[in-house]
Amino acid sequence: MIFCPLPGTPLITQGFGQNPELYASFGFAGHDGIDFGVPEGTVTYAPHDGKATVKDDGTNGYGLHLVIDDGKRRSLLAHLSECSVQNGQSVYQGDPIGKSGKSGNSSGPHVHWSYKILKNGVVQNQDNGYAGAVDVTEFTRLWLDKDLHHDAEYTEDAEQYLSMTFAANQYLQNPARHIG
Numbered sequence: 573m574i575f576c577p578l579p580g581t582p583l584i585t586q587g588f589g590q591n592p593e594l595y596a597s598f599g600f601a602g603h604d605g606i607d608f609g610v611p612e613g614t615v616t617y618a619p620h621d622g623k624a625t626v627k628d629d630g631t632n633g634y635g636l637h638l639v640i641d642d643g644k645r646r647s648l649l650a651h652l653s654e655c656s657v658q659n660g661q662s663v664y665q666g667d668p669i670g671k672s673g674k675s676g677n678s679s680g681p682h683v684h685w686s687y688k689i690l691k692n693g694v695v696q697n698q699d700n701g702y703a704g705a706v707d708v709t710e711f712t713r714l715w716l717d718k719d720l721h722h723d724a725e726y727t728e729d730a731e732q733y734l735s736m737t738f739a740a741n742q743y744l745q746n747p748a749r750h751i752g
């Protein structure tokens with residue numbers, strides 16, 4: 573199961589799949605994740621366990637970003653101002669991993685979160701127009717206002733969600749799945 577990387581009710585400033593014209597140049601059918609508009613320096617948490625890979629694209633792309641991968645799922649948290657974990661470190665769900673910022677190609681402070689489902693380390697849904705990134709907006713909303721460490725009652729939902737297969741644009745066809 574996964575947590576929202578930000579506690580409380582973070583504002584979603586760009587939803588999954590939005591602005592297809594902007595993302596065509598990156599080879600995506602639209603925005604490949606969820607953007608949370610939070611002030612610079614907001615503590616950001618690991619959505620799930622995994623091994624950390626820290627990358628810094630400088631003023632390009634995702635800027636200072638962290639990838640967390642446990643062979644079953646992979647999260648990318650981008651545009652950070654600080655990353656408090658080391659490359660190769662094991663991180664655990666709910667661990668603070670750094671602080672939000674506006675590094676890389678970013679119009680303002682926010683956290684970008686991409687989420688991919690893996691099977692035996694292999695990214696699934698690779699041909700979905702988002703290089704395998706899937707929309708976890710609905711799932712994330714389950715977690716808003718929830719204590720980051722209370723997960724038990726959501727286990728079934730999470731398993732159901734994680735076992736779903738995602739057809740290309742499946743989520744874009746259902747406006748009810750989008751916020752704003």
Ligand SMILES: [Zn+2]
Nearest residue numbers: 605606607684
């Ligand atoms: Zn984004």
